Amino acid sequence: MEKLRQIFKENGIQITKQRLQVYQVLKELNTHVTAENVLEVLQQRGISMTVATVYNILNLFDQKGLIIKVGAAGEPVIYDINTYEHIHICDQQTRLVRDCPDHRLVELIDSYLAEHPVEGLELQRVDISLIGRDKTVHPAEE
Numbered sequence: 001m002e003k004l005r006q007i008f009k010e011n012g013i014q015i016t017k018q019r020l021q022v023y024q025v026l027k028e029l030n031t032h033v034t035a036e037n038v039l040e041v042l043q044q045r046g047i048s049m050t051v052a053t054v055y056n057i058l059n060l061f062d063q064k065g066l067i068i069k070v071g072a073a074g075e076p077v078i079y080d081i082n083t084y085e086h087i088h089i090c091d092q093q094t095r096l097v098r099d100c101p102d103h104r105l106v107e108l109i110d111s112y113l114a115e116h117p118v119e120g121l122e123l124q125r126v127d128i129s130l131i132g133r134d135k136t137v138h139p140a141e142e
């Protein structure tokens with residue numbers, strides 16, 4: 001818990017019991033989650049929180065750079081605790097999200113943007129999702 005408090009401090013997030021509880025769950029799940037996923041784990045632990053509170057906390061974490069919203073995935077919003085630059089693969093049908101294993105794609109985009117900056121934009125991060133029928137999710141249909 002002490003380490004979590006430190007992380008909050010470094011990111012300018014005021015510490016509350018609920019925020020610590022939500023972040024603890026995110027760390028343990030360590031994958032792409034919806035607010036509902038987080039709420040489910042909290043409920044299993046006998047922690048009572050409204051879905052609106054969970055959303056507020058997740059959006060605060062996103063604003064502070066502690067987690068990221070997976071942009072193109074649509075509704076319900078999917079959050080990712082892994083904030084390093086990576087590309088997502090989203091299955092259109094199941095809405096399952098996984099990380100793209102090809103890191104050369106990120107390097108390619110980064111080097112392109114370094115050479116061709118977008119006029120008038122101070123780039124903060126690149127958010128790319130590849131959307132389609134994920135063959136690792138639907139192997140039987142091959």
Ligand SMILES: [Zn+2]
Pocket residue numbers: 032080082086088098099
């Ligand atoms: Zn991810």
